[in-house]
Amino acid sequence: MKDKKFVQKDYAIAGVIEALLLVALVSIIISTIQLVYIPEIMEEREAEHMDEISNQFSTLKSMIELQAITNSSAPISTMISLGSKELPYFITARSYGEISTIGEGEYKIDTLPATPTFPSGIPLTSIRYEAYNSYFVDQIYVLEGGGIIVKQLNGESVMRVDPSIYVKNGTDIDIQFDLPIIVGTPGKNLTYGPGKCFVRTNWSQGGTDYIPNSNNINISTQYTNAWNESLYGMLGNNVNYEKGESYVKITKKVKDINLNLKYYYVYVQIGHGWIK
Secondary structure (H helix, E strand, O other), X not given: OOOOOOOOOHHHHHHHHHXXXXXXXXXXXXXXXHHHHHHHHHHHHHHHHHXXXXXXXHHHHHHHHHXXXXXXXXXXXXXXEOOOOXXXXXXXXXXXXXXXXXXXXXOEEEEEOOOOOOOOOEEOOEEEEEEEOOOOOOXXXXXXXXXXXXXXXXXXXXXXXXXXXXXXXXXXXXXXEEEEEEEEOOOOOEXXXXXXXXXXXXXXXXXXXXEOOOOEEEEEOOOHHHHHHHHHHHHXXXXXXXXXXXXXXXXXXXXXXXXXXXXXXXXXXXXXXXXO
């Protein structure tokens, strides 16, 4: 028998090891990107989306006030971006949002003496957006009483844009409050998801109530810190303030308070389509 010779192919084994090391290196790089950089990118993306919501709520407020100034009942649509998309090719989660109308209920403005039109309290209504983020902190945006309020779930509320309140400090404290009263449409008052939606507003005529010597004004709201800071910014030390868990109150200090309330109704539909 002839002796068989076995030749060791070292270069083949080296090629396999090199391929495995290359695969391992690529895996480490992808894992680092996925675990370190992708969350930072997505957090920044969701933060930018919150800034976009802030701008869209400012536009919504402007459109409602424009309708009131021009007495136009023609509907105007404002786009709201509910959420942000995930990144392609990587494992990411998209964010979601919910927008709804909050009509007449427990939140209201009480005055002493009471207004002729609203003896049991002036409705304090709102359009509310809540973000369900996956990376950035969850936030709530609320258009309440004509002001834009921002709140994080575990933080204090802040009035981003003041309501349409004008103060004249003379012999008395004269307050003019232009108040939108939001009226939601059944079946079109809430939507949830990751995409975009439209908020359609339709102005309707209101009226005016003048309440002289209204030296006790109580605002029932979830966002007491926002209202308290906003009122103090407009009224300063000319009135007394009291803040509870669900209310903010201003009372006479030295000068009498006269409230001139100009209210108007805004019919709101959320989502696709329009119900006449």
